[in-house]
Amino acid sequence: MFEIKTKTKIAPDIFRFEIYAPLIAKKFQAGQFIVLRPLESSERVPLTIMKANREAGTITLIVKAIGLSTRQLAELKEGDAVADLLGPLGKPSEIGKFGTVVVVGGGVGTAVAFAVAQTLKEAGNRIIIISGARDQSFVILEDDLREISDELIMATDDGSYGVKGFVTELLKDLYRKGEQIDRVIAAGPLPMMKLIADITREHGTPTIVSLNPIMVDGIGMCGGCRALVNGKIVFVCVDGPEFDAHQVDFDSLMRRNNAYRDIEQEKEHACKLDAQIEEMKRA
Ligand SMILES: Cc1cc2nc3c(=O)[nH]c(=O)nc-3n(C[C@H](O)[C@H](O)[C@H](O)COP(=O)(O)OP(=O)(O)OC[C@H]3O[C@@H](n4cnc5c(N)ncnc54)[C@H](O)[C@@H]3O)c2cc1C
Numbered sequence: 444m445f446e447i448k449t450k451t452k453i454a455p456d457i458f459r460f461e462i463y464a465p466l467i468a469k470k471f472q473a474g475q476f477i478v479l480r481p482l483e484s485s486e487r488v489p490l491t492i493m494k495a496n497r498e499a500g501t502i503t504l505i506v507k508a509i510g511l512s513t514r515q516l517a518e519l520k521e522g523d524a525v526a527d528l529l530g531p532l533g534k535p536s537e538i539g540k541f542g543t544v545v546v547v548g549g550g551v552g553t554a555v556a557f558a559v560a561q562t563l564k565e566a567g568n569r570i571i572i573i574s575g576a577r578d579q580s581f582v583i584l585e586d587d588l589r590e591i592s593d594e595l596i597m598a599t600d601d602g603s604y605g606v607k608g609f610v611t612e613l614l615k616d617l618y619r620k621g622e623q624i625d626r627v628i629a630a631g632p633l634p635m636m637k638l639i640a641d642i643t644r645e646h647g648t649p650t651i652v653s654l655n656p657i658m659v660d661g662i663g664m665c666g667g668c669r670a671l672v673n674g675k676i677v678f679v680c681v682d683g684p685e686f687d688a689h690q691v692d693f694d695s696l697m698r699r700n701n702a703y704r705d706i707e708q709e710k711e712h713a714c715k716l717d718a719q720i721e722e723m724k725r726a
């Protein structure tokens with residue numbers, strides 16, 4: 444039983460879960476994810492494992508409730524169990540001694556990049572983290588990030604906390620200051636990762652992005668997560684989720700990710716109506 448051991452709201456609609464999953468906690472390597480269904484009736488949700496506690500047998504997930512299934516997860520309480528949970532999935536991150544690595548996280552992308560940053564730090568790299576949020580209320584994981592970085596730049600779009608500016612501009616600032624950057628890791632919204640790739644391409648810096656396409660099974664069977672990398676079709680769930688940013692066709696991926704937006708909104712609306720009808724019946 445995948446019991447929710449702790450649940451904490453860390454920002455508007457963003458939750459930190461510790462879930463009991465001892466086998467996954469034991470096998471997890473940085474960069475991998477799980478697929479879970481909050482309820483028997485839910486769709487599958489891919490989520491990156493931020494960290495694992497092997498002794499306690501738990502994994503930590505940071506979840507932004509943006510649609511039906513993530514909201515169903517956000518409604519569960521400590522002591523509840525998720526219906527099922529599969530993992531660890533995907534290829535682990537490439538870990539090596541690269542030198543100075545800049546890790547850029549936008550929104551919950553900060554959580555997605557966390558384990559990679561931590562493991563690269565343990566491997567002897569100098570880690571600079573740029574973590575961006577819309578405003579102060581959306582700033583997440585500052586203490587965790589401070590622990591695993593040599594330099595931490597917390598940024599908000601409106602300047603209400605930390606440095607004012609978009610993560611892309613702050614990366615440019617590092618180059619302007621003459622910082623020797625040996626590798627960049629980025630996770631966040633696709634347009635952000637595309638911009639990061641454009642910036643680092645100019646400087647010839649090897650760059651890895653963690654892609655977040657729509658996934659269905661998460662094990663390479665459905666083809667739902669396909670993307671174009673270096674002109675070839677890849678399945679992000681089994682071939683990734685991390686890829687060379689300079690080879691990713693972001694435009695086609697953004698089109699695919701937006702394709703289901705209307706359907707998902709209709710589904711959520713229908714579900715809300717069902718819930719209201721049930722409530723009226725009970726009253
Ligand atoms: C490998 C991987 C790791 C991920 N890790 C995390 C994580 O650690 N924390 C986290 O909060 N989220 C993560 N995500 C994104 C998360 O899986 C989606 O937000 C979730 O599946 C949306 O499901 P939903 O039913 O709540 O929303 P839906 O109702 O399905 O979608 C709501 C809206 O979000 C869009 N959407 C759906 N899935 C995605 C997606 N994958 N990327 C961008 N837009 C999407 C839809 O088009 C729609 O507009 C990850 C995705 C992948 C593929």
Ligand code: FES
Pocket residue numbers: 657658659660661662663664665666667668669678679680681
């Ligand atoms: S999610 Fe089905 S092939 Fe990747």
